[in-house]
Amino acid sequence: MQFFSSPRLALGALIGLSAAFSPLAYGQTVTTIPIIQGKGDATTMAGQLVTVEGVVTGDFQWREQLSGFFIQDVKGDGDPATSDGIFVHVNARSKADGIDVKVGDRVKVTGEVAEFDNETQIAQVAAIDILGQEKLPAPVALTLPLATGSSFENVEGMLVTFPQKLTVSNNYELDTYGSLGVSLDRLFVPTNLKALGEKSEDEALRSFILDDGSDAKDPEATPYLDANGSRRTGSSVSGIIGILSYGHKSYRVHPTTAPVFEETNPRPVAPAAVGGTLKVGAANVLNYFTSFQDANPRARGAKNAEEFARQSAKVIAELRGLDADVLGxxxxxxxxxxxxxxxVTKLNAAYGTETYAYINDDPQAIGTDLIKVALIYKIAAVTPRGNPVVKKDAAFERYPLAQTFVSKANGAVFTVVVNHFKSKSPGRETVDIDKGEGAFTQRRISQAKSLLEFVNSLKQSTGDPDVLAIGDLNSYAEESPILALREGGLSHLNLLVPTADRFSYVFGGRSGSLDHAVATPELAKQVTGFAEWHINADEPVFMEYGKLTAENFKANPYRASDHDPLLVGLNLTP
Structure with missing residues (x-):
């Protein structure tokens, strides 16, 4: 990343170009920047030819940057409702293209007022005149959250600073556009904390985009990386000083000095301790396919054997790290x-002994979806009792799978049900549409009710009340399907951890739990702990196996999937 840098023309050429395109030749009266910006979200002067004067506060002229620079009225108008800064767009279509400016230059610019992507700017620049040098105005200090009913519009185009330590909440576009979402603290999906319809905080008052001074896609060097070549959500950033602008539907800051990051959310080496004598885990392994997309167009996982080797290495590192006695x-x-x-074969190789076995489900009974759920268990810890049971219900795309186990330590009996509910992706859905909890909410409610029936039937068929249902339920913690399970009498184990730690997935910069564990009341009394191991959701997408190259790949568990795995501790009594 470069700050304050642009190619300089020879001094003689600069003077010649500056004189040739001097706005004085146009006889324009200087219009102040605050008048152009006005007090609304958009200028009222669009299309008018104006001459403005100000000091260059941000230089992003390179084509791979922003093709322009920011200027700010030296004195301003003293009205906090109007911005003193504005962007000057200079490209090959501008008559003044090729005239170079630098930060600290006092300039006059003649051009046309425009609203581009909801940002007020001077475009179609006809003239730039460098008048001398000027001390930069002090950055405007901003703090989050903004006052209710306000926005960043009154400082659009101005030099600003955020004195607070802020939190990285969105890293999705870091490698593609060099930008991070930052906020006062971690942002959560509203329905992860409150039921649909309850008032939630306005994210626009709590967040903005930390950009890199460029609109270029796929920058050669990804900015803001940590020592691991990553940048986890939940890490902290301070010392943000730069130009506040608007683009791509968001307010964003283009830094003029390098921000300082702090690893306040380091990679967890192991899951939090959950206690107990037995551990049950659940992990979404992100389309683990042994057939590859290069040969099988229906395959969803790795493209080829090379990618699969990377995928499986990460998955095995994740599952070994969980070290669960039963794993969905x-x-x-x-x-x-x-x-x-x-x-199982690769996991046993990692342990160096035959540690795990899988539950041999009936291929004819498990369903016809391209993916399924599965169960594996530690041979030395538990013994399967009876045959696996599949809930064959048309409500499910992927049938739940249940298995009863007996603890080898004390003979205690318990049953585990692994689930994968319908996703929130709308596809071509026109009936069960998103009404605040994602598409297919009614389908997931039906699946939750069917799961309740399944749990009750398992209690009867096994003669034991200890049932634990786990898996990717594609519903956040306070959404209707989860509420249905709680209202049906199951204990929601995710609620054992603080709300700030209650997430297994990050989407659109918002965190939330899609992966859950619910237990019958009898089993809930024997639960010793619950944890979500945050090794995946906080990591940027480019750390996944399909994005990494052989040179930067490491066979560690981080970003083995897009979901964090969970772990439950049990202290069972016979």
């Missing part, structure tokens, strides 16, 4: 026991 797995290829067998 979602998004494994539905190809009999081939894919789940591959996981």
């Amino acid at each position: 797995i979602m998004e494994v290829q539905n190809n009999g026991n081939e894919a789940i067998g591959d996981i």
Whole structure:
């Protein structure tokens, strides 16, 4: 990243161009920047030819930057409702293209007032005159959250600073556009904290985009990385000083000095301790397919064997790190026991002994979806009792799978049900549409009710009341499907952790739990702990196996999937 840099023309050429395109030749009266900006969201002077004067506060003239620079009225108008700054867009269509300015230059610019992507700017520049040098105005200090009913519009184009330590909340576009979402603290999906319809905080008052002074896609060097080549959500940033602008539907700051990051959310080496004598885990393994997209157009996972080697290495590192006695797995290829067998074989190789076995489900009964759920268990810890049971209900795309186990330590009996509810993606859905909890909410409610029936039937068929249902329920913690499970008498184990730590997924810069564990009241009394191991959701997408190259790949668990795995501790009594 470069701050305050642009190619300088030779002094003689600069003077010649400056004189040739001097606005004085146009006889324009200087219009102040605050008058152009006005007090509304958009200027009322669009299309008018004006001459403005100000000091260059931000220089982003390179084509791979912003093709322009920011100027600010030296004195301003003293009205906090109007901005003193504005962007000057200079490109190959501008008559003044090629006239170079630098930060601290006092300039006059003649051009046309425009609203581009909801940002007021001077475009179609006809003349730039460098008048001398000027001390930069002090950055306007801003604090989050903004006052209710306000926005950043009154400082659009101005030099600003944020004295607070802020939180990285969105890293999705870091490698593609060099930008991060930052906020006062971690942003949560509203329905992860409150039921639909309850008032939630206005994110626009709490956040903005930390950009990199460029609109270029796929920058050669990704900015803001940590020592691991990543940038986790939840890390902190301070010392933000730059120009506040608007673009791509968001207010954003283009830094003029390098911001300072602090690793306040480092990579967790292991899951939080959950206690107990047995541990049950759940992990979405992000389309673990043993057939590859290059040869099978229906495959959803790795493109080829090379990618699959990276994917499986990360998944195995994740599952070994969980070290669960019983483990539910979602998004494994539905190809009999081939894919789940591959996981178990590689996991045992990592342990150096035959540690795990898989539950041998009936391929004819598990359903026809391309992916399925699966169960594996530690041979030394538990013994399966009876056959696995599949809930064959048309409400499900992927049937729930249940298995009863007996603890080898004390003979205690318990049943685990692994689930994967319908996703929130709307597709072509026109009936069960998104009404605040994602598409297919009614389908997921039906699945939750069917799961309740399944749990109750398992209590009867096994003669034991200890049932634990786990998995990717594609519903946030206070959404209707989860509420249905709680209202149906199951204990929601995710609620055992503080709200600030209650998430397994990050989407659009908002965190929330899509992966859950619910238990019958009898089993809930024997739960010793619950944890979500935050190794995946906080990591940027470009850390996934399909984005990494052989040179920067590491066989660690970080970003093994897009979901964080969970872990439950149990202290069972016979």
